[in-house]
Amino acid sequence: MRESLDLFGFFTLGLLGGFGHCVGMCGPFVLYVSRRFGPLGSGRSNLFLHQGLYGAGRVITYTGLGAVVGALGGAVDLAADMLGIQRVAAALAGGLLIVYALASLLQLVPRLAVGGGPLFARVAGVIRKRAPGNALLTGILLGFLPCGLLYVAVIAAAARGGAVAGGLALLVFGVGTMPAMLTLSVVDELLARHRAMINRLSMVFILIMGVWFLWQGVGGT
Amino acid sequence: MTANAHNRNTIVGVVVAVLLFGGIYLSRLVNTGTAVEGEVTSGQSTGELDVSQKNGTMKLGPLVADVVVSPRPPLPMTNLTFEFVLKDKGAPVDSARLSFNMKMDMGPHDYSLIAAGDGRWLAKDVVLPTCPSGGRLWFGTLAARQDDQEHRGRFRIELARHL
Numbered sequence: 001m002r003e004s005l006d007l008f009g010f011f012t013l014g015l016l017g018g019f020g021h022c023v024g025m026c027g028p029f030v031l032y033v034s035r036r037f038g039p040l041g042s043g044r045s046n047l048f049l050h051q052g053l054y055g056a057g058r059v060i061t062y063t064g065l066g067a068v069v070g071a072l073g074g075a076v077d078l079a080a081d082m083l084g085i086q087r088v089a090a091a092l093a094g095g096l097l098i099v100y101a102l103a104s105l106l107q108l109v110p111r112l113a114v115g116g117g118p119l120f121a122r123v124a125g126v127i128r129k130r131a132p133g134n135a136l137l138t139g140i141l142l143g144f145l146p147c148g149l150l151y152v153a154v155i156a157a158a159a160r161g162g163a164v165a166g167g168l169a170l171l172v173f174g175v176g177t178m179p180a181m182l183t184l185s186v187v188d189e190l191l192a193r194h195r196a197m198i199n200r201l202s203m204v205f206i207l208i209m210g211v212w213f214l215w216q217g218v219g220g221t
Numbered sequence: 222m223t224a225n226a227h228n229r230n231t232i233v234g235v236v237v238a239v240l241l242f243g244g245i246y247l248s249r250l251v252n253t254g255t256a257v258e259g260e261v262t263s264g265q266s267t268g269e270l271d272v273s274q275k276n277g278t279m280k281l282g283p284l285v286a287d288v289v290v291s292p293r294p295p296l297p298m299t300n301l302t303f304e305f306v307l308k309d310k311g312a313p314v315d316s317a318r319l320s321f322n323m324k325m326d327m328g329p330h331d332y333s334l335i336a337a338g339d340g341r342w343l344a345k346d347v348v349l350p351t352c353p354s355g356g357r358l359w360f361g362t363l364a365a366r367q368d369d370q371e372h373r374g375r376f377r378i379e380l381a382r383h384l
Contacts, residue, residue: 002332002346013328020326023241025354074346090353151298151350152327183241190234216353 005156010169013156014176017149022177023184028097028209029054029142030184031192031202036100037135044189050135051185052178057139059174062150063167065143069158070166078154082144089144091217097210101203143174146216269360273379281365282372283310288363294381297351303344305334305363317342317365321349323356351380 005013030051037050069078132138153173157166192199270279276289287306295301307314317334321327330349334342342365351357357380364373 002348005329009329017326017328019241146353148323148325148327148350148352148354148356152330155330155348155350183237187234187238187241190237191231 002156002159004159005169007169007172010153010156010173011176013149013153014173015179018177018180019183021149022147023180025147026142026145026181027184028206029093029138030181031188031206032097032100033135033138034185034188035104035202037138044186047185047189048182051182053135054139054142055174055178055181057136057141058143058177059139059171060136061140061143062153062170062174065150065154066157066160066170066173067163067167069154070160070169071163072158073161074158085144086146087217089141089217090146090213093142093145094210094212094214094217097206098214099210101207101210105200105203105207145213270374270376271378272376273381277376279363279374279376281307281363281374282370284308284314284365284367284372284374286363286365286374288376290378295349295378297357297380298348300345301347301349303332303347303361304337305342307340307342307365309340309367312368314340314342315366317363319344319347320362320364321347321359322362323352323359325352325354325356327352349378349380357382 033050033054034047037054038047065078065082072078132141153170157169157173160166160169188202192202270277270288272288272290273295276287278285278287280286285308287308289304289306291302291304292299303319305317305319307317317336319332319334321330332344332347334344337343349359359378359380360375361378362373362375364371366372
């Protein structure tokens with residue numbers, strides 16, 4: 001039988017996994033939230049506010065997942081049901097990152113706009129209007145992204161015996177992942193906002209990860 | 222903001238980034254570079270027993286363990302059973318534990334084994350996910366306690382794809 005994990009174990013899973021895992025996989029979303037909701041020059045408190053809201057959104061989704069698997073007493077049934085939702089979330093997130101990165105690159109490097117630029121800008125404008133309008137909703141949506149570390153936490157939460165215990169476990173796990181995300185956003189704030197080249201490279205990184213997430217959503221794994 | 226302030230921010234950012242990614246690199250090094258104590262009698266060129274396609278046998282110090290995985294093929298997010306038949310020399314095995322991890326740290330994923338008699342130890346309802354980055358390879362570590370000594374052996378299992 002699976003050895004149970006206490007609440008501190010869930011927190012450390014999130015905390016250590018956050019630095020060892022989430023920074024790489026969810027890094028582009030941290031950059032996206034910073035760029036989209038914390039405009040240049042708006043201050044570090046504004047950055048923390050939006051990153052906090054984004055993290056809170058993810059925690060809300062995780063808590064819901066924990067409550068469901070805790071009530072079911074197993075993660076296997078939920079996994080099959082979740083597969084479709086996660087693919088849609090991955091495809092939406094990938095599309096959002098691609099559009100955002102391309103639109104930003106067109107602004108940062110106007111030469112790229114030659115040939116199809118205005119048309120693309122119109123298409124991007126339409127898509128961006130339909131993207132979640134605040135960081136909290138973005139976090140709630142992106143909490144559904146397929147994630148190996150989250151799967152492990154969900155499997156462990158299923159053994160907690162009950163909706164409340166399962167939800168609480170994943171709430172603590174989600175909170176544990178937040179320091180890593182906040183640290184990354186501070187690094188981004190210190191570097192990219194004052195160095196145009198790094199800012200452009202960030203957009204290229206977001207673009208590549210967007211293609212990758214879109215591929216995950218459409219092609220599956 | 223002045224040029225000096227920009228430079229200071231850049232230096233602080235670089236330092237924090239180096240600490241962050243250096244820490245990640247070190248933690249991965251620790252997680253992938255340890256835990257092999259048992260000598261292995263079969264397996265791939267890496268020296269570890271590979272039970273992805275078929276069952277096998279591995280050594281844990283003075284112990285020999287037959288590793289049986291069911292059902293086949295091993296699929297992600299399904300209930301798997303791991304059976305270990307421990308052929309012990311000397312005192313009987315007191316307890317056994319099975320833990321899993323990937324190259325990318327997935328946190329604690331541990332199972333207590335249940336003694337089923339005749340040297341058989343079972344871990345039922347083992348659920349292994351895949352990493353969306355493409356990772357399907359898990360490393361299992363079997364730890365058996367005998368005479369207050371812990372013997373460990375490591376094997377690998379690559380999960381199959383859903384049809």
